[in-house]
Amino acid sequence: MTSYVVALEKDVRDFSIVRSMMGDKPLVIWRGASGAINVWLDRCPHRSVRLSAGRNMGGYLEGVYHGWKFDESGKVTQVPALQGRPSEDITATVYSTAVADGFVWASEEECAPSGSAGEPCYPVHIAAPVDQVRLHVDASANHLTPWGIDRTMVYPTGDPVQRRAELSAIRRRLEES
Template sequence: MGMMGAACSDPCASAPTPDTGDTVPTDWTPAALSDDIPVASAAPGQLGPHDLAIWRSASGRIAAWADRCPHRGMRLSHGFVRGERLSCIYHGWGYGEGGQCVRIPAHPELTPPEAIRVPVFSVAEASGVIWVAEEAPDGPPPEFPGVVAFRSLQVSAAPEALAAALGGTGTVIETVLGGAQVVALIQPLRGGAAGLHLLAPEGSDPAALDALSAEVEALRRRVEAAEEMTA
């Protein structure tokens, strides 16, 4: 993108200055930052109406599955990772690559039927972001040279309102926030909320990141207050 320069130290920058707006149309949806799903862990996520279990195996492979065990409906995001397998916390049923059930602890001698399978979603990582899709997109998710994943937060406002406050439209916006030129990735969430996944300039010093964090919190308060007034 050729977009990153040194972070500005102007403490009075209270509103983002738009750069290029909605820059990268994509069929992928940002769901989490890569650092938020460490090796051998699982966490809940969303994709439209779907609840997801986003998890990383011991080898570092990322996966996004329906967040429900086929056995008793327990959330798999509450489960545990052993090797390349995600297991339900309730009865320990284990699921391997492709969502296939590979182990039922109460019947260790049984080869689970192929019909016992968790629905899986397309998932990929790029620029420190975990991207998900219901169908396999035509290409990989976008890369953003010069920036690194910084933080994620939930905003109790419509994605369109958040995008407008950032000075753009859509879900991928390059703009200036807290004196830094950033990439803002917006994730639609249920209940009229939005997730904001922020990418900050690579090599930013702690003071610049503190300023960026303060500005994004102020932005959230402004957007949520405006949403309340129009509700």
């Protein structure tokens, strides 16, 4: 299984929530009290409300709809409607996660980041399928992540000004055709 870049490590700060995508799957990304970065499906297992609408409380993520508390492993540790008791048989969908070279990587199976050629740059969104974008970008200097069915997020490395200019030109060509 392929591992994808889903965020820049520096953007996942304490007590924050970052939204991203991996293919057609919406993601919620958050840093727990342990310092570990967690990547989960952005859907509460109870009512399918976005977990990213909730709060990162450090040691747990709190759902906005019913206030369920999820620990860093994805388990429900407290359900307010059950007088605060846990519901250990219910968990969030947790993805395998790794942090490498300034990027947050995720996969549905074992996460195996690929190497990077330089400093991570902010991503460029291109409204074209990942297979089409792959034909126009240097694979050694960019990480491509499918963003839905027909869009791609390109995470470049290297000189940010130069890389963004190159990718912006590629984006214009692909989106005009």
